[in-house]
Amino acid sequence: MKKFTIVCLISFIWGGCMNTSENEKNKIIQEIQALEKRAFQPNSTFDLTLADSLIKKYSVFASNYTNDSLAAEYTFKQAEIFVAKRSYKSAIQTLEKLKKDFPDFKKNPESAFMIAFIYDEHLKLKDKASVAYQNMANDYPDHPLAENALIQKENLKYSNQELIEMFKNKAPLNQ
Numbered sequence: 001m002k003k004f005t006i007v008c009l010i011s012f013i014w015g016g017c018m019n020t021s022e023n024e025k026n027k028i029i030q031e032i033q034a035l036e037k038r039a040f041q042p043n044s045t046f047d048l049t050l051a052d053s054l055i056k057k058y059s060v061f062a063s064n065y066t067n068d069s070l071a072a073e074y075t076f077k078q079a080e081i082f083v084a085k086r087s088y089k090s091a092i093q094t095l096e097k098l099k100k101d102f103p104d105f106k107k108n109p110e111s112a113f114m115i116a117f118i119y120d121e122h123l124k125l126k127d128k129a130s131v132a133y134q135n136m137a138n139d140y141p142d143h144p145l146a147e148n149a150l151i152q153k154e155n156l157k158y159s160n161q162e163l164i165e166m167f168k169n170k171a172p173l174n175q
Contacts, residue, residue: 025065032057032074051081062101072102076111083114088122109143112136116149126156 035057039050058074058081065071075098082091095111102108116132119125133153137146155163 025061025068028057028061028064029070032061046084048085051085054078055081066101072098072105072107075102076105076107079111079114083118083122086122088118092118109136109140109145112139113145113149116152120152120156129153130156 032054035050035054038044039047039054055078058078061068062071062075062078075094079091079094079098082088082094092115095115098105098111099108105111112132113136116129116136119132120129130153133149133156136149137153140146158166
């Protein structure tokens with residue numbers, strides 16, 4: 001009888017812990033959804049405080065619930081907010097972590113392209129952008145963005161003015 005009571009007690013405690021963990025997870029999800037609703041209202045201005053709160057909540061969720069499918073999605077959204085905040089190095093670090101921690105995530109091709117684009121357009125690091133565009137095309141050759149990555153890489157050798165002139169003249173870019 002004593003053993004039965006102990007087993008029941010352990011089961012009750014274990015079940016309570018599992019329930020608490022699930023409740024905490026659901027609470028974080030609800031908090032994230034509420035913050036997203038406030039942050040992404042149509043015609044609203046970008047609120048840095050709200051963005052920082054979302055970044056923290058996304059990070060907490062991804063760290064605590066790595067096996068949940070939302071962890072990868074929240075990490076991706078975290079990177080998007082870093083871009084919106086113009087925290088480009090943090091965005092790149094987050095996207096690289098995403099690929100490492102969630103190698104099968106469906107948005108990894110977009111993440112790879114985004115890294116290249118950040119190097120190209122925001123940080124103006126053409127050498128790193130070139131490597132990143134090529135890596136994206138090599139890693140995801142069947143993805144629709146692979147061709148765009150190679151075109152972007154090719155366009156890196158031209159100034160904006162040269163690209164405008166070529167577009168006006170409809171000259172091929174591969175001369």
